[in-house]
Amino acid sequence: MSTEIKVPTLGESVSEATIGQWFKKVGDRVELDETIAELETDKVTVEVPAPAAGILQEIVAKEGETVEVGALIGTLGEGEGSGDGSSNATEKPSQAAKSEAASSGSGGYGDESESDRQASGGAKDGGSSGGKMTEVNVPSAGESVTEATVGSIFKKVGDRVETDEALLELETDKAAQEVPSPVAGVIREIAVSEGDEVKVGALLLKIEEGASSDGSGAAVANRAPETSKDQEAPVTARSEQKATEAGRPPAPSARKLMEERNLTADQVSGSGRDGQILKGDVLDAVSRGAPSSAQEKPAASNEAPKRAGAQPDDAGREERVKMTRLRQTIAKRLKSAQDTAAMLTTFNEVDMTATMEMRKKYKDLFEKKHGVKLGFMGFFTKAVCHALKEIPAVNAEIDGNEIVYKNFCNIGMAVGTDKGLVVPVIRDADQMTIAEVEKELGRLARSARDGKLGVSDMQGGTFTITNGGVYGSLMSTPILNAPQSGILGMHKIQERPMAIGGEVKIRPMMYLALSYDHRIVDGKEAVTFLVRVKDSLEDPERLILDL
Incomplete structure (x- = not known):
């Protein structure tokens, strides 16, 4: 008896999709609800779960094919599966496979039957x-x-x-x-x-x-390759051994740079998780004047390619490092947002006196009761959620020739890490209390810092907040996190003289910046949104009373 795998309903107005990739091969064992394929539409990418447990018996639609909703794309059969992705679960291994298995010591097949080999896990160690x-x-x-x-x-x-x-x-x-x-x-x-x-x-x-x-x-x-006992271990091996004694080995990019600069682990202080040495740590060590024999190497071995017009003595002081995959994606997404959206930024300023006084008054009691510190992000997140409810266009996105309004608030928090910018998402923030927001934000921040953010933690955002103030930024124009139509920039709180009731008073002020997609959001809506955020922060009781 076989179970059909069909294209699921993909949402309103979506009638077809393209097979992105298959995660399983014919003959593979799959479990109920395990992801077996990926479908791409003009709106989203959807994972297809297994409708039952069994063997992937047939793949009807290949990768790259366009299929309609409800179309058959594969079938599942009963059994344990071969686990090797072979369409013939009883196919005998080739002579080459037998030779390779025997020479590697991973378990020669010899006269062993296929069923015996499956029972032992598909491979065995010689000893x-x-x-x-x-x-x-x-x-x-x-x-x-x-x-x-x-x-x-x-x-x-x-x-x-x-x-x-x-x-x-x-x-x-x-x-x-x-x-x-x-x-x-x-x-x-x-x-x-x-x-x-x-x-x-x-x-x-x-x-x-x-x-x-x-x-x-x-x-x-x-x-x-193994290193003979009579051979001296290379610099990188010594560096990894030294780093392993203290924690994790250097990151690959850091290790490569250490080798180029002839540095050992004891010359570099690691700032990564468990003391891991990152590329930035190596660059810091070099800038501080850590001993390096890079100058002793032949010029051709480490010299950066010369650009047209570059001075000969400048080339030797340059360094070319391949962009990480994350950094390349960040660059593409930010540039794409600028090229696609009609991006505009509006500014306002907020007097943080009331919010700061409330935080000061209740922070100890808040931490004692909820087990988390009371920061400013809880106030800002709730203020943004209130404003998004009133101005839904800022919480929408363009999909083709349609505007998709989101009746929920998933707030992304831009976080800078040693590997680049990431935006974890606080889901349904509008349904949370300030304490719940602070707890979730703390969890996401720790995951980002430790490199443990999952992809699911960064999906589904409807609006983003970025806080350049933690780095001392007084004013900026943040770039949209596509396909979102709005992003709020927070900045440094700085005391300034303000005219209040005909008198000059010193107040803690913060500039706010809202970058928005003018294709969806009109100027009046953008300004109104920012004013609503300002009102909530200057009179935080409004957040409690939902005003």
Whole structure:
């Protein structure tokens, strides 16, 4: 008996979609609700979950094909599945596969039957007890993310790992995420190296489930060549060993730069998670005058390509570093927003006296009751939600020739990290109390700082707040976070003389900036929105009374 996989209903006015990618192959085992394919429409990217557990029996619509809502795209059958993506689950391995398995020590097939080999996990270590071999693949990272870069690899072949222990780090164009171990056992093969580009579903490593580490690490050769005991370890190896003693090894970009500059880990202070050395740390060390033998190298080995008109002595003082995937995406999105939207910015200023006094009066009691500090972001988030309810155009977006009004407030908070700008989202902020907003913001900020933000944490925003004031910015014109139609810029609170009731008084003032898409939002609406935010902050009781 087979189960049909069909194109689901994709929303109002959407009648067809394109097969973006299949995450499974014919013969693979899938579980109920596991993501098996991705559909792309002119509005969104949708993941297709498995309607039942079983084997992917047939793929009817291939990647790139356009299919209508309700169309058959694949079928599921009963059984355990081959796990190797083969359309013939009983197909015997090729002679080349047998030879490779025998030479690698990962479990020669010999005369072993296919069913026996499946029962033992598909591969066995030559010197092990024959535990089940579990593959760890690149996980689906969410909407529109199809590939990633391998960052730090925390383990090596032969290491014992526990369930949910971090194995390695993947960097996508949206976030960095750690890949946890699905089982407890011993790593028998690592199929990737730091810096490799990998696609969703690609093999990362193999773990022999339930095995005990023999300390040899020689079950399957790792991709990195071994170093003879008589040979001196290279600078990077010494740096990684030194860094591992204190925490995590240097990030790949940092390690490369350390090698170029001939720096060791004890010459660089790591600012990353668990003391990890990041590229910026290496640049800081160089700027502070840390010993470097870069000048001792031949000029051609580290000299930046000369641009037309560049002075010869300037080229040697330049450095070219490849942009991270995240930074490239940020650049594209920001430039796209400028090219697409009719972006305009309006300004106002807010007297923060009342909000600051309320915060000062209740901050200790607030923290004691709710277990979180009372900051300004809770007030600003609630003020924005109130204003969005009154001016819905600022909470809308353009989709083709339609305007989509959002009857909910998912507020994005722009956060700068060592890997670039990320915008985690506080969902349904309009339904939250100030305490709930502060708690969620704290959780997202910690995740961003530790590099643990998931893609789901950064999706679905309807409006964004960015706080340049934490860096001392007095005034700015923020760029829209497409496809949103508005972004609020907060700035530094600075005491200024203000004319109040015919007298000059010193007040803590903040400039507010609202950048908006003039295609949706009229000038009157933008100004009114900003005035409503100002009114709520200057009289915070309005937030409590919902005025």
